[in-house]
Amino acid sequence: MEVIIRPNADAAANLTANVIADAIRAKPSLVLGLATGRTMERLYKRLAEIHQEDKLSFAQVRTFNLDEYIGLPPEDKHSYRHYMNQHLFNKVDIDPANTHLPNGVAEDIDQECAHYEQRITECGGIDLQILGIGNTGHIGFNEPLSAMYSRTRAKALTPQTIEQNASQFDNPEEMPRRAITMGVGTILDAKRCILLATGKTKAQIIAKAVEGPVTSMISATALQLHPKATVIIDQPASANLQQIEYYQWLFQNEPEWEPYR
């Protein structure tokens, strides 16, 4: 795992957008794993700008989102499908047929989960998976005690997650209690993972995820087992880390980051 600290949330999102843009330029049919949440709004805004300004094309890109609420149809404005259309898909030249999210209103949820895994495999696996982190340390909706080998499945949300996300709903009571999420194992199969987190409310969980012991209580710690995982954070989110000086040195000196400095 490597940690990159940028001065503020915009700089962290811009760096992530630049890495994604370069991955698309290198492989126009990139299989891109996507995340939702407030943190990602800056990232998608920047990607849409790069599409406009630098003519970055998403025409052949294939996407797979991490998760979707169970019980919300795609047209529901609180669904992650709606979020993705609004923040990214409607703003770039992506083919809607190439965008995938689990179907939260599938009749047979288990079958839907198996089908989602199958689609990822048919596309050749995820090249680059973007992740956020919830207050419980979840990636996707892999709440505490999610198995490290878990695959796409239905997961019950914790009270902390419900509290964190309910504010997004007009009526917080309407927030679903369950979601379909890629498993930790599904995420670890991606060729590269980037976790983006910003703001001081994430400082505590980032320290546990990055420098704490690997535990299924905090599914983001699984990224410590991934051969190519990068955590991109802003300064406030880095506040509780012990090796800040080292991480800062990495970005300033490692050849891989030279084009992004």
Ligand code: GLP
């Ligand atoms: C939801 C998503 C996660 C995301 C998290 C962070 O719970 N399922 O994938 O990482 O939100 O949200 P925010 O960026 O709003 O803090």
